[in-house]
Amino acid sequence: xxxxVVAAVAEITPxxxxxxxxxxxxxxxxxxxxxxxxxxxxxxxxxxxxxxxxLVGLVESSTPGxxxxxxxxxxxxxPWHSWEFDIRTGKSWCDPARLRIRHYPVSVEAGAQLVEGPxxxxxxxxxxxxxxxxxxx
Amino acid sequence: MNIEARQPxxxxxxxxxxxxxxxxxxSSVEDLRPFLSNRWGxxxxxxxxxxxxxYAKGFPYPKGQPLASRRDSWPPDGGLPxxxxxxxxxxxxxxxxxxxxxxxxxxxxxxxxxNVEFGxxxxxxxxxFQIEHWNRLEPRLRASVCVPYEDGELSRTEIRxxxxxxxxxxVLFMSRTSELLGKRRYWPIFExxxxxxxxxxxxxxxxxxxxxxxxxxxxxxxxxxTEHSTSCQAMVTSLIMEGVFERWPELKIVLIEAGFAWLxxxxxxxxxxxxxxxNEVPHLKKAPSEYIRQHFWVSTQPxxxxxDPEHVIDVMNWIGMDHILFASDYPHWDFDDPFLALPPKxxxxxxxxxxxxxxxxxxxxx
Numbered sequence: 001x002x003x004x005v006v007a008a009v010a011e012i013t014p015x016x017x018x019x020x021x022x023x024x025x026x027x028x029x030x031x032x033x034x035x036x037x038x039x040x041x042x043x044x045x046x047x048x049x050x051x052x053x054x055l056v057g058l059v060e061s062s063t064p065g066x067x068x069x070x071x072x073x074x075x076x077x078x079p080w081h082s083w084e085f086d087i088r089t090g091k092s093w094c095d096p097a098r099l100r101i102r103h104y105p106v107s108v109e110a111g112a113q114l115v116e117g118p119x120x121x122x123x124x125x126x127x128x129x130x131x132x133x134x135x136x137x
Numbered sequence: 138m139n140i141e142a143r144q145p146x147x148x149x150x151x152x153x154x155x156x157x158x159x160x161x162x163x164s165s166v167e168d169l170r171p172f173l174s175n176r177w178g179x180x181x182x183x184x185x186x187x188x189x190x191x192y193a194k195g196f197p198y199p200k201g202q203p204l205a206s207r208r209d210s211w212p213p214d215g216g217l218p219x220x221x222x223x224x225x226x227x228x229x230x231x232x233x234x235x236x237x238x239x240x241x242x243x244x245x246x247x248x249x250x251x252n253v254e255f256g257x258x259x260x261x262x263x264x265x266f267q268i269e270h271w272n273r274l275e276p277r278l279r280a281s282v283c284v285p286y287e288d289g290e291l292s293r294t295e296i297r298x299x300x301x302x303x304x305x306x307x308v309l310f311m312s313r314t315s316e317l318l319g320k321r322r323y324w325p326i327f328e329x330x331x332x333x334x335x336x337x338x339x340x341x342x343x344x345x346x347x348x349x350x351x352x353x354x355x356x357x358x359x360x361x362x363t364e365h366s367t368s369c370q371a372m373v374t375s376l377i378m379e380g381v382f383e384r385w386p387e388l389k390i391v392l393i394e395a396g397f398a399w400l401x402x403x404x405x406x407x408x409x410x411x412x413x414x415x416n417e418v419p420h421l422k423k424a425p426s427e428y429i430r431q432h433f434w435v436s437t438q439p440x441x442x443x444x445d446p447e448h449v450i451d452v453m454n455w456i457g458m459d460h461i462l463f464a465s466d467y468p469h470w471d472f473d474d475p476f477l478a479l480p481p482k483x484x485x486x487x488x489x490x491x492x493x494x495x496x497x498x499x500x501x502x503x
Contacts, residue, residue, distance in 0.1 A: 046477050052209035079208035080472055082201060 001105075001136050009108055009131040012036070015073055019051040022137050026051075027104060029133060030087050032074055037087050038135045039076075040102035044092070048080030050101070056084065058093070105136040152234035153489065155475050156496035158306075158436050159340070159393050159464035160229070162240040162278065163220040164266050169245060172262035172269075180255055187251045189287075189315060189346035197344075197354075198361040202470035210468035218468035222275055229467045230277060233475045236493065237502055239279050239306045240267050241340050241393060246283045248310055249343050256285035260295055264305075272304050279500075281309035281338060289325030296326070300333035306500050307336040307391060311343025312365065318372045319379030327385050336389040336434070336499060339372070341365040366399040373403060377428045380420040389499065390433050394466060397435035398443075401455040404429050430457055434499060436464035437491065438473040446480040458487050462496045 006020040012031045019028050019041055026041035028051040041050050057072040075093065077084045084093035085101050092099035112128045166186075170178055190197055202208060204218060210228065212221035219225055230238060247259020260283040267280035282299045284292035292310075299305045308330045316322060318339070330337045342365075348354045349364050369392060382388055404426030411418070411425050421428075435456060443449055453461055463479075466472050479488055496502065 047474050048207075049209055052207075054208060079202075080470060082470065 003107075003134045003136050005109075005114060005132045006038075006135050007133045009133055012133065015055065017051055019049075020135070022135055025137065027135060027137075029106065029135065030076070032087060036106040036108065036133050038104040038106045039085070039087065039090055040104075042101075043078045043080065043083060043085075044099050044101055045078065045081060045083045045094075048078040048083075050076050050078060050085070052079040053077045054079070058086075107134050107136070108132065109134050154236045154493040155233060155463060156493045156500075156502065157229075157233075157235050157238040157465045157467070157475070158241075158338075158391065158462045158496055159438060159466050160225075160238040160240050160278070161219050161243055161467065161469060162225070162267065162271050163217045164242065164245065164263065164270065165217070165220070166245050168270065169259065169262040169266055172265040173258055177255060177258040181259075186245060186247070186255075186259070188249050188344045189251060190344035198358045200470070201358055205470055206468045207470050207472055210472075222271065225467075226275065229465070230275070233465075235277060235475075237277055237279060237496070239281065239338075239500075240271060241281050241309055241338065242267065242283060243311075243340070243342065247285060248283055249287060250285065253285050253288040253291055257288070257291040257295065260285050261298075264295070264299065268304055276304075279306040279502075280304055281307055282335065283309055284326060286310035286323065286326060287315055289322050293325040293329040296329035296333050296335070300329075300335075305335065306502075307338040308333075309338045309340060312339050312341045312369060312372060312395065313343040313345040313349065314372075315345050315347070317375035317379075319375035319377070319381050321379075324381070324384070327381055327388050331385045331387045334501075336391050338391040338393050339395075340393040341369065341395050365395050369395045370399060370403045373400070373429065373433065374407065374425075376432075377407070377421070377425050378418055380418075382428050382432050383420055383422060388432060391436065391462065391499070392433060393436045393464060394438060395435065396439055396441055397456060397461075398441035398449065398452045400429060400433070400435065401452055404455070430460070434460045434462055434495070436462045437478055438464040438466045439471050440473070440478060446482060450480055450482060453483075458490055459495050459498070461491050462499070463492050 004022045006029060007018050012018050012029060014031050014033050017028055017030045019026060027038050028041040030037045043050055053076045055073045056075050056077050058070050058075055060068045074087050075084050076087055090101040090103040108131050111130045111132060114132055173181060206218035210218040212224035214221055229235065242263050246263040247256040250256035263283045264280060271278045272280055282296055282305050284295050286292055296308055349361060355361060407425035441449055463475065465475060479491060
């Protein structure tokens with residue numbers, strides 16, 4: 001597994017997202033309150049581009065008439081058929097047993113370390129002063 | 138938010154020919170204005186449009202996504218989804234290699250307007266607009282003959298006007314009519330369509346003026362979405378029982394966006410009842426299911442997606458693989474990706490029929 005620098009941390013603000021291409025794979029990186037998550041951009045249902053989706057919360061109901069809304073902004077809703085996925089786990093909210101989006105490990109690394117390698121950053125200028133989002137694939 | 142999204146393009150070698158029978162090319166009211174007479178342009182400006190439902194503005198059931206559209210379908214020029222030809226080419230026609238796409242404008246078209254004369258003027262304008270704004274620039278896009286369907290004679294006039302014009306693929310109206318579709322008031326539409334050699338496309342939705350279920354208004358959008366399978370059953374039944382297909386044996390009806398897994402069950406039930414009640418409808422010369430198989434075509438989107446894909450293939454076999462047409466519903470949110478929509482177990486020959494062969498045969502596309 002190689003590590004790929006995909007963005008400067010400042011580029012993806014909390015609640016933001018960026019679509020990147022790593023070795024030909026479209027991957028969308030989300031920032032949830034300072035934590036980064038990387039998911040395959042392709043919806044496993046019918047291939048919609050998740051990066052164009054709406055961020056929503058988790059709506060649950062334990063019994064008709066009672067509703068809970070939690071985890072605002074942590075669920076991505078596909079722009080096509082509205083399938084929802086948990087950004088933290090990649091699990092489908094519609095069909096969690098069978099469907100899950102490919103999830104990639106992400107870390108934040110200091111530019112000073114990255115400059116030394118062994119990271120793959122050919123296409124991305126890295127400076128020692130900044131922090132970077134690194135996806136492992 | 139940083140978006141650099143581009144769908145991976147597919148190799149042209151692997152692209153099958155695709156006829157997409159459901160593309161919702163969009164116009165604004167202003168777009169139609171140049172095709173309206175001064176009288177109707179002034180009317181539109183002064184009094185506006187009024188569809189057959191009790192809400193002044195907007196959808197009675199908001200659509201889950203803005204304008205019922207894919208969130209990635211809003212063009213960069215700030216216009217409405219499917220209003221920009223270049224963006225439609227980029228995102229849909231070229232992306233999937235659509236060889237022919239049939240435009241089914243939903244609004245504004247004047248269809249179903251309470252003022253049928255105004256509706257007729259708007260339908261004329263919507264039909265002109267499809268030619269001038271779309272087909273003239275992109276001949277892959279074929280037009281629909283929108284008709285003011287609540288008035289049979291005015292509809293006949295518009296169909297006759299377009300008869301023989303190859304740029305029009307079919308007559309189009311909406312499924313929620315104010316009376317059941319087999320009733321006499323709609324017969325001029327069928328007669329004129331057969332005369333013009335055009336199939337009749339019935340796209341779901343529209344406003345009948347009645348509650349959408351037999352027992353009033355449902356609570357949820359999900360109920361509106363799935364209600365089509367019940368109201369379309371009543372529509373199909375009415376067309377058969379009123380003897381429409383005995384009067385116009387050449388009539389071809391395309392059900393657009395109606396789903397289709399409900400058709401076999403309807404056929405079974407009708408056949409069963411018909412055996413016992415034949416003498417009530419002696420004008421029927423064959424079993425109801427035979428009319429269904431002979432006169433109805435269905436489009437793929439939205440296709441029922443059972444856990445066992447064999448079930449949907451069984452349904453397709455009952456309807457007839459030669460009566461199933463590919464539809465994407467672009468740009469709407471329940472859009473089907475042409476390459477992923479069909480059950481994987483279909484043979485290459487069956488896929489070819491559904492993608493393009495059946496539509497070419499039905500519409501006479503070269």
